[in-house]
Amino acid sequence: MFASLRKPPTNKPPIWRLTTNTTAISKRHATTPTGGLLEAIAYTNTRMYHLSPTPEHSSCMGLPVYYGVMGLVENGKGWFRNNLLSAAQTAHVDANLMKQSPEANILAFADYINNLIQQNNATAANPLALAQVIRLASELPYNQAHVANDFAMNSHLYSVFYFLNNTNFQEAYQLPKYQFNLKQIFGDNYGMVTANQLDLTQEFVHNTTPNTPQLQQLACTMPTGPKEYSAAVTFDAPDAANYSTVTIAPYTIAIHDVEGSYASCISWFNNPAASVSAHYVMRSFDGQVTQMVCHRNRAYHVAAENSYAVGIEHEGFVAQGEVWYTGAMYQSSANLCKFIAADMGINKLQTYDGPPISGLSAMSHTCTKIKGHQMFPNNSHNDPGPGWDWPRFYKLINDVMPTPSVSTATSGTVYDSGGSAANYTDEERSTWRIQPTSGASAITLTFTAWTRKRPRLFVDLRQSQRKWRINR
Numbered sequence: 001m002f003a004s005l006r007k008p009p010t011n012k013p014p015i016w017r018l019t020t021n022t023t024a025i026s027k028r029h030a031t032t033p034t035g036g037l038l039e040a041i042a043y044t045n046t047r048m049y050h051l052s053p054t055p056e057h058s059s060c061m062g063l064p065v066y067y068g069v070m071g072l073v074e075n076g077k078g079w080f081r082n083n084l085l086s087a088a089q090t091a092h093v094d095a096n097l098m099k100q101s102p103e104a105n106i107l108a109f110a111d112y113i114n115n116l117i118q119q120n121n122a123t124a125a126n127p128l129a130l131a132q133v134i135r136l137a138s139e140l141p142y143n144q145a146h147v148a149n150d151f152a153m154n155s156h157l158y159s160v161f162y163f164l165n166n167t168n169f170q171e172a173y174q175l176p177k178y179q180f181n182l183k184q185i186f187g188d189n190y191g192m193v194t195a196n197q198l199d200l201t202q203e204f205v206h207n208t209t210p211n212t213p214q215l216q217q218l219a220c221t222m223p224t225g226p227k228e229y230s231a232a233v234t235f236d237a238p239d240a241a242n243y244s245t246v247t248i249a250p251y252t253i254a255i256h257d258v259e260g261s262y263a264s265c266i267s268w269f270n271n272p273a274a275s276v277s278a279h280y281v282m283r284s285f286d287g288q289v290t291q292m293v294c295h296r297n298r299a300y301h302v303a304a305e306n307s308y309a310v311g312i313e314h315e316g317f318v319a320q321g322e323v324w325y326t327g328a329m330y331q332s333s334a335n336l337c338k339f340i341a342a343d344m345g346i347n348k349l350q351t352y353d354g355p356p357i358s359g360l361s362a363m364s365h366t367c368t369k370i371k372g373h374q375m376f377p378n379n380s381h382n383d384p385g386p387g388w389d390w391p392r393f394y395k396l397i398n399d400v401m402p403t404p405s406v407s408t409a410t411s412g413t414v415y416d417s418g419g420s421a422a423n424y425t426d427e428e429r430s431t432w433r434i435q436p437t438s439g440a441s442a443i444t445l446t447f448t449a450w451t452r453k454r455p456r457l458f459v460d461l462r463q464s465q466r467k468w469r470i471n472r
Contacts, residue, residue, distance in 0.1 A: 035176055036176065037160075037164070041134070042069050049069070051066050052067070053067070060301070060379075062274060062276060063259055080141065081142070084098055086112060120136075131157055140267050151193075153267075161180050164180060182194065225237070228343065239269070254373050255372045257388075258314065258316060277300050278312060279295060284314070286328050287328040312336060318386075321385050330389070333393070334396035347426075351393065351398065352368050352390050359382055362378075372388060403431075405430070406432075407433070409436065414434070
């Protein structure tokens with residue numbers, strides 16, 4: 001099976017979907033024995049978007065640039081392999097054309113994949129050989145002697161096989177009903193690559209609320225850990241050149257996007273020439289988390305603000321954020337932020353909850369403590385961009401309403417938390433229940449003062465049989 005292109009209508013997003021069409025390209029390709037491999041690799045790398053990077057959307061950590069529907073690298077900066085150039089050489093196609101043309105990008109990579117399949121005698125019936133083809137075609141560094149311990153490569157491999165095995169993916173792209181045995185492919189690594197919550201060390205405990213993993217007071221030291229977040233699958237320290245053992249007391253959390261994949265980010269942090277790191281990295285489709293740096297050590301992710309911030313990298317690209325920032329990722333990231341906030345004493349109510357932001361928008365640490373990279377002062381990066389849903393994220397982080405104050409009077413004045421003197425503390429979030437004991441059939445609320453900078457009123461009438469009138 002080979003991939004050809006069907007361009008969507010002009011009123012749809014610029015997604016180039018790969019579809020089965022052996023006739024259109026039969027003059028250039030032999031039959032690929034594993035149908036859907038191109039689709040699964042493309043979806044893993046780009047979600048089927050043609051990547052045409054611009055300077056304003058460059059990675060905040062200097063990650064090599066990805067091109068085309070297949071997400072190929074031309075300049076791996078001495079760490080990643082230049083698989084765009086390898087494909088261009090195999091297919092005898094100009095590399096610049098592969099960067100500009102979705103069709104050239106896909107067809108040249110199809111040639112490259114076919115060549116690797118033939119060299120390795122790979123078929124759907126031989127998943128171990130197929131796994132080798134996926135490794136060889138990737139941009140990630142590859143050392144066959146160390147493949148079993150290469151968490152980044154195994155994460156990439158798992159993502160490809162995950163989509164090949166996924167029934168919805170098979171249906172959407174008309175693929176065979178694969179049921180690859182992942183335990184056979186990954187062996188002892190199966191539990192780690194597939195889990196979205198796994199405590200490998202048994203040194204940390206969960207409380208009775210599964211969504212709020214708790215810190216057990218054990219010291220995390222670099223480079224061995226142990227991990228502080230029990231829901232992280234592992235502690236995978238970056239190269240020693242990419243973080244500092246200086247002790248810090250961070251009071252903000254920086255939300256980043258990778259401008260690449262989960263696997264590429266983890267791998268890049270192990271590049272001694274990268275000079276970057278973050279404390280955590282998160283996968284898109286299931287929210288899997290890897291901790292890389294201890295909270296109280298300085299990671300290199302927000303330049304001059306590194307001493308003040310815990311950094312979380314999220315798999316994906318700013319320009320296509322709406323397809324990368326999944327429900328699983330939002331929930332996992334919110335859970336992680338709640339954990340970090342509890343550990344470091346960060347006020348969760350000071351999470352940015354305004355409209356989406358394009359470009360830079362520096363915000364004071366005093367007022368906004370959980371925010372995007374683009375909101376940190378002294379920075380030049382635009383992530384996570386306009387695709388990040390901040391109100392949704394705020395509500396996931398602040399998901400427990402405070403105990404309400406109850407007013408049972410049938411008349412009179414009800415003051416909010418500021419009292420008659422309107423004396424408020426910072427970042428309040430309060431609730432009141434108006435519940436007259438007389439069994440009144442109607443309630444009228446009249447607001448005589450409303451002076452907050454960003455007033456918000458939420459009235460829940462779902463449990464009431466009374467008639468309400470609200471005057472402001």
